[in-house]
Amino acid sequence: PPHLSIKNQHLMIDGCDTVELAFKYGTPLYVTDETRIRDNYRGYVSALSDHYPHIRVLYAAKANGNLNIIKILAQEGAGADVFSSGELHMALLAGMKPEHLLFNGSSKTEADHRLAVEKGVRVSLDSLDELAQLDRIAGEAGKVVEVSFRVNPAIDVPTHPKIATGLATSKFGIPAAEITDAYAAALACKNVVPVGIHCHIGSQILDVEPFAKEAQVMMEVVEELHRMGVRFKFVDLGGGLGVAYDHFGPDAPTFASYANAVMPVCTSVLRRLGIQPEIWIEPGRSMVCDSTVLLTKVNSVKKAHKTFVNVDAGFNLLIRPAMYDSYHEVLVANRADEEPAGTYTVTGPICETGDILAHDRKLPGVVAGDLIAVLDAGAYGYSMASQYNGRGRCAEVLVRKGQAELMRRAETIDDLMANLETPSWLR
Ligand code: LLP
DSSP states (O other): OTTEEEETTEEEETTEEHHHHHHHHOSSEEEEEHHHHHHHHHHHHHHHHTTOSOEEEEEEGGGOOOHHHHHHHHHHTOEEEEOSHHHHHHHHHTTOOGGGEEEOOSSOOHHHHHHHHHHTOEEEEOSHHHHHHHHHHHHHTTOOEEEEEEEEOOOOOOSOGGGBOOSTTSSSSEEGGGHHHHHHHHHTOSSEEEEEEEOOOBSSBOOSHHHHHHHHHHHHHHHHHHHHTOOOSEEEOOOOBOOOOSTTSOOOOOHHHHHHHHHHHHHHHHHHHTOOOEEEEOOSHHHHGGGEEEEEEEEEEEESSSEEEEESOOTTTOOHHHHHOOOOOEEEGGGTTSOOOEEEEEEOSSSSTTOEEEEEEEESOOOTTOEEEEOSOSSSSGGGOOOGGGOOOOEEEEEETTEEEEEEOOOOHHHHHTTOOOOGGGO
16 A cells, blocks of 8 residues: 555554654554545545436444544545444544434434434434434424435445445335335424435445445335435435455455446436435545554464464454454564565454464564554444453554654553542442
8 A cells, every 4th residue: 555665674554664653652652644534525426427417425333433434534524424422523523524324223212312303413214213212302493404324235245244335134224115105294294394315335345246236226216215205415325335355365345436336326326316415435444444553563473283472452442353353464564565474363462262363474584573553443443442351442543645644643641540430328
């Protein structure tokens, strides 16, 4: 990738030496390249705009929820897919406009709905129950809320089963066959007006075909609903475009090939209907994943059944390998262009056998004190980190053209105790 390079044996990220960063800020450490995120966003915008003028990219804030990241994307003009009141608050705090947000979720609380109503944020509904609740809450506030329903397109998605969401059996969305009933119910509501439609088929999808199929299902539904009297302001195709975690395997689809697969399907139907709603997408991973490396120090090396490289970051900081068996490239950041000298399994410090970041990798001879870089850690890395095993979450650094500054400090022992209350009988 263009933002990563090697200089004097050291892995560099946008002009910053990772070995120096690790020395200055300590490890483990997440390091994020701001420019890469801006480039990814602009890549999407230009690819989509080639097909249709009314497009919007809503960043899926769950992928990396650091307020600074959301701010960078707000500066670029992005909106956000928010999936909780917390994410909604952060998107507004980052400077995003309420009309550029969509409040998603299949299990929203009354408080979530109230917040959306209060802030003027559109809501994507996942059930008729949610419709009734939101209608009531909006009525109580004397407001009218614009909504969409999430459609379940019943598409078989080639990805890890835990992150495929568009299957008929998934908990998300309303089956395409029942969607007209849902919109009829919404049209009959006093305080809710349906203006959009939403879908998200899953994550880490490396083939554009399912997205084209999804767009087709969506546009059939849009056509039917338009004839029913729904006046569309947006059609949200969701996120899910995958990235090539394996740098030596096949490439992921480009933003252009994604746009080429979905946009013509949409624009041909929209042209026929003579309407021009905005087309939205909700990428998370493909916006931020390759922007970030996780730096982790080698505490010890042990030759046993395998050669284990014991590092200071585990599934407390990057759960993806343990949770989805996912692959991340790893390299020795302080000897980045040395030839491989052995096969190593990179293991975290957590007290579980499953705490393995990388299995059986060919690396230069690794010794205690080396610095390992785990690549493509920008999506669902820090955002899924925990304090398991009494470990505070590590710091995050932002880099930009050779400059580096903290964007979150590491948690301390005091932070681990920060929310603690003591029941009276234990005082
Ligand atoms: N929109 C909705 C409604 C979503 O639920 C998601 C992701 C996205 C957009 C963004 O999808 P993306 O472009 O990032 O694929 N933790 C898992 C991924 C979970 C995805 C959850 N929803 C992982 O680390 O692979």
